Amino acid sequence: QKEVEQDPGPLSVPEGAIVSLNCTYSNSAFQYFMWYRQYSRKGPELLMYTYSSGNKEDGRFTAQVDKSSKYISLFIRDSQPSDSATYLCAIDDYKLSFGAGTTVTVRA
Amino acid sequence: EAGVAQSPRYKIIEKRQSVAFWCNPISGHATLYWYQQILGQGPKLLIQFQNNGVVDDSQLPKDRFSAERLKGVDSTLKIQPAKLEDSAVYLCASSQVAGGRGAKSYNEQFFGPGTRLTVL
Numbered sequence A: 001q002k003e004v005e006q007d008p009g010p011l012s013v014p015e016g017a018i019v020s021l022n023c024t025y026s027n028s029a030f031q032y033f034m035w036y037r038q039y040s041r042k043g044p045e046l047l048m049y050t051y052s053s054g055n056k057e058d059g060r061f062t063a064q065v066d067k068s069s070k071y072i073s074l075f076i077r078d079s080q081p082s083d084s085a086t087y088l089c090a091i092d093d094y095k096l097s098f099g100a101g102t103t104v105t106v107r108a
Numbered sequence B: 001e002a003g004v005a006q007s008p009r010y011k012i013i014e015k016r017q018s019v020a021f022w023c024n025p026i027s028g029h030a031t032l033y034w035y036q037q038i039l040g041q042g043p044k045l046l047i048q049f050q051n052n053g054v055v056d057d058s059q060l061p062k063d064r065f066s067a068e069r070l071k072g073v074d075s076t077l078k079i080q081p082a083k084l085e086d087s088a089v090y091l092c093a094s095s096q097v098a099g100g101r102g103a104k105s106y107n108e109q110f111f112g113p114g115t116r117l118t119v120l
Helices: none
Strands: A004-006 A011-014 A019-025 A032-038 A045-051 A054-058 A061-066 A071-076 A085-092 A096-098 A102-107 B005-007 B010-013 B019-024 B031-037 B044-050 B053-056 B065-068 B075-079 B088-095 B115-119
Touching: A004 A085, A011 A019, A019 A085, A019 A102, A032 A061, A045 A054, A045 A061, A045 A071, A071 A085, A096 B044, B005 B088, B010 B019, B019 B088, B019 B115, B031 B075, B044 B065, B044 B075, B075 B088
Parallel strands: A011 A102, B010 B115
Antiparallel strands: A004 A019, A019 A071, A032 A045, A032 A085, A054 A061, A061 A071, A085 A096, A085 A102, B005 B019, B019 B075, B031 B044, B031 B088, B044 B053, B065 B075, B088 B115
């Protein structure tokens, strides 16, 4: 069983829509949950991290962790064409384990 | 602050040939990582260095892959001989330390642009 599973997408939305991305993880002991953004032909960059459970908000981005269902989510409000990228969820258990990534396209 | 540098950016080789990738981490970062990202998948950790020493190489195919980090700064990753399934992007990342995490801070890994390897 993989440590983290991610809906593969791809996802195409119109500008201004809410983007919802989801992952599940296997081990209830995990405490650090990350979302990375990867533009085409670039390395991943950390978008947000959450420690333990709950919500974290940063501008138009909200990360949620539901430890009871082992579910992590990223929401992008008022999506922009510049948000078009691959979004990778990850857990950090002293090493990063990534999901497969969801490619998001925001249409102008 | 300069980011993680990698070269070459692209490489095309025939199977059974050898290839080497170079990484220069962010200045002062003690921990260096090599990842393999196959098309359509997330990055997979191959090897982690803390200064000169190897911390984790459990997913490195040691019969054909090798890596070194001399003097605790630059690193090279080598594949010899290459197979078709080695076609991937090889990402280097660095962080200030390994672990050292807390609820209010996180030891972020910074990624380079990657080397795209095609094995024919």
